[in-house]
Amino acid sequence: xxxxxxxxxxxNSGLFWxxxxxLAFLIAVSIMAWVASFRIVERTPRAQQMAAxxxxxxxxxxxxxxxxxxxxxxxxxxxxxxxEGIRIYPLEKTDAVEPPPDSGxxxxxxxxxxxxxxxxxxxxxxxxxxxxxxxxxxxxxxEYWLRLDRERIEGVSSVQWLGLATTxxxxxxxxxxxxxxxxxxxxxxxxTATRCIAKGQTPEPLPEKGPAEIREANRSFNQMVADLxxxxxxxxxxxxxxxxxxxxxxxxxxxxxxxxxLGDDARKGMQSDLSQMDEIIGQFLEFAKPSDKVSAASVDLxxxxxxxxxxxxxxxxxxxxxxxADNVNVFGNATDLRRVVNNLIENARRYGKTAGxxxxxxxxxxxxxxNFAIIEIADSGSGVPDSEIERLxxxxxxxxxxxxxxxxxxxxxxxxxxxxKRHHGSLKLSNNPTGGxxxxxxxxxxxxxx
Numbered sequence: 001x002x003x004x005x006x007x008x009x010x011x012n013s014g015l016f017w018x019x020x021x022x023l024a025f026l027i028a029v030s031i032m033a034w035v036a037s038f039r040i041v042e043r044t045p046r047a048q049q050m051a052a053x054x055x056x057x058x059x060x061x062x063x064x065x066x067x068x069x070x071x072x073x074x075x076x077x078x079x080x081x082x083x084e085g086i087r088i089y090p091l092e093k094t095d096a097v098e099p100p101p102d103s104g105x106x107x108x109x110x111x112x113x114x115x116x117x118x119x120x121x122x123x124x125x126x127x128x129x130x131x132x133x134x135x136x137x138x139x140x141x142x143e144y145w146l147r148l149d150r151e152r153i154e155g156v157s158s159v160q161w162l163g164l165a166t167t168x169x170x171x172x173x174x175x176x177x178x179x180x181x182x183x184x185x186x187x188x189x190x191x192t193a194t195r196c197i198a199k200g201q202t203p204e205p206l207p208e209k210g211p212a213e214i215r216e217a218n219r220s221f222n223q224m225v226a227d228l229x230x231x232x233x234x235x236x237x238x239x240x241x242x243x244x245x246x247x248x249x250x251x252x253x254x255x256x257x258x259x260x261x262l263g264d265d266a267r268k269g270m271q272s273d274l275s276q277m278d279e280i281i282g283q284f285l286e287f288a289k290p291s292d293k294v295s296a297a298s299v300d301l302x303x304x305x306x307x308x309x310x311x312x313x314x315x316x317x318x319x320x321x322x323x324x325a326d327n328v329n330v331f332g333n334a335t336d337l338r339r340v341v342n343n344l345i346e347n348a349r350r351y352g353k354t355a356g357x358x359x360x361x362x363x364x365x366x367x368x369x370x371n372f373a374i375i376e377i378a379d380s381g382s383g384v385p386d387s388e389i390e391r392l393x394x395x396x397x398x399x400x401x402x403x404x405x406x407x408x409x410x411x412x413x414x415x416x417x418x419x420x421k422r423h424h425g426s427l428k429l430s431n432n433p434t435g436g437x438x439x440x441x442x443x444x445x446x447x448x449x450x
Contacts (some may be wrong), residue, residue, distance in 0.1 A: 019183055023176035031165050031172070047108035054109070055116045058137050058146055061086060066139055089127070091136055091143035100125035100133065125150075186214045190221060202229060250278055299337055301328040301373055301443075305366040308341040318349050318360050325367040330443045332423045337443075340416050344377045344439055347413065352379025352436055371445050372425075378438040383431040392429060 061080065065088070068076050080086040100106055100123050114121050117137060124134035124145075132147040186206075193203035203225065206218035257270045305324045313320040330337070345362060353360045365376040384392065392413055413429075420427045425443040432438050 017180075019180040020176050023179060024173055027172040027176060028169060031169055044108055047105040048112055050105065051109045051112035051116075054113055054133075054135055054148070057086060057148065058113075058117060058135060061088065061146060062137050062139060085149050087132075087147045089145040089147065091122075091145050095145075096128050097122070097124045097134075098126035099123070186210060186218070190217070193221065193225070197225065197228070246277075250274060296331060296333050299330050299332050299334045301330050301337070301366060301375075302326055304334065304338055305341065305364065305375070308338065308345060309364045311342075312345045312349070312362060312364070315349065317353075317358055318345075318362060320362050320364060322364040323366075324364070328366055328368055328373050329445065330373045330423070331446050332443065336419045336422070340419050340441070341375070341377070343413075343416050348377060348379035348381075348437070352381030354380045355382060355435075368445070369442075372442045373445055375441040375443070376438060378432055379436040380432075380434070381436045383435055383437050386431065389429045389431070 064076060064080075077088055080088065106123075110123055113123075113135065117135075120136075122134075122136040125131065127134050127145060127147070130147070131150065133150050134145050134147050136143055136145055138144075189206055193206060196203035205222045205225075208215050208219050208222070210218075254271070254274050257267060257274065260267075262270070302324055305328075306322070309320050309322040309324065312318050345364075348362045349360045352362070361380040363376070363378045365374075367374050417427050420441055420443070423443055425441055428440045428442075430438050430440070
């Protein structure tokens with residue numbers, strides 16, 4: 001079974017190769033069937049044609065020798081040998097005779113020739129170690145051999161058939177490649193365009209030409225891309241507008257709290273609420289910001305991670321354990337990468353508090369692994385259900401039942417994922433065996449921003 005699976009593995013490959021192999025198989029089988037059928041169909045007519053040629057040569061040669069003057073026969077035999085490739089030899093009982101090569105044509109040829117020249121006609125493929133096509137005839141009571149070059153009575157050889165079939169097959173395979181590309185190219189364009197959309201980019205419009213089905217598919221895809229771009233733009237405008245409009249009354253409320261004669265506890269509580277609201281608005285603005293290309297350069301990730309870990313360790317409710325390797329560098333935007341690390345640390349501080357305490361233990365690691373720089377940030381909280389991990393990356397997602405003290409707009413991880421994708425990296429969330437959530441980011445050491 002594994003062997004069969006390996007042999008048919010190409011069926012699971014891309015559409016181009018699947019189409020190519022199917023066309024190639026069909027063409028090869030068709031050519032072999034055509035060659036076999038043609039050889040079977042043309043065998044009898046071809047043998048009869050060669051028999052007629054042999055009969056004509058023997059009859060004319062015998063008549064020429066019979067009616068020629070005895071003193072001119074030597075000259076006649078010389079002309080036949082030099083001009084026509086026909087050689088005449090006396091037939092001796094001591095001749096070493098080998099039968100002609102066995103082929104599908106010989107039975108029909110011999111039967112036809114014997115029917116015209118007589119049943120005692122002999123055939124040979126070699127006489128006295130001289131190759132050729134030998135056929136006997138009589139003049140009065142004397143017997144003679146007439147030798148022809150084998151090429152004159154042989155049909156197309158197997159080697160010639162093989163060469164013809166190979167040439168036809170090669171030309172047909174070139175045609176199969178062209179047809180496969182013609183079929184696969186529109187789908188390849190759509191695949192490339194969908195990958196651009198998955199990366200948050202806007203693909204070039206697909207050409208609305210070709211067969212009706214391809215035109216309709218490309219037209220629908222272009223319309224979908226335009227609709228998505230419009231929805232994204234409207235969403236960004238709405239979020240940015242609402243968030244910006246909320247900043248003014250928020251600042252006024254902050255001023256009123258400062259000027260109001262409130263007690264210390266009430267003032268601190270309101271200031272905390274207003275600060276949290278301002279942070280949520282900041283997340284809205286960050287999420288609504290267009291993801292256009294920004295400036296990029298070599299970033300010393302070792303220094304960046306060390307600074308972020310040092311800043312996190314200064315927080316009163318955070319205990320940081322770091323393992324940061326030296327000489328970890330990536331190509332990207334330092335501001336965006338710092339925002340990613342700070343967002344993840346803040347996310348762990350808020351939602352990953354150790355059970356029974358008000359403190360969060362955060363493990364921060366950074367290292368090189370092949371062509372990637374690996375960042376890992378883990379907390380010691382209660383973690384999240386495995387079925388909900390993928391949902392955490394969706395915008396505006398909060399799992400209050402899974403993690404304590406849930407607040408914010410639920411945009412932190414969505415913003416992190418967007419920045420990581422812009423750096424052609426990957427983001428993976430998993431639960432620690434000992435408890436808590438672990439976030440692993442892999443960034444290519446070299447590259448460009450998407």
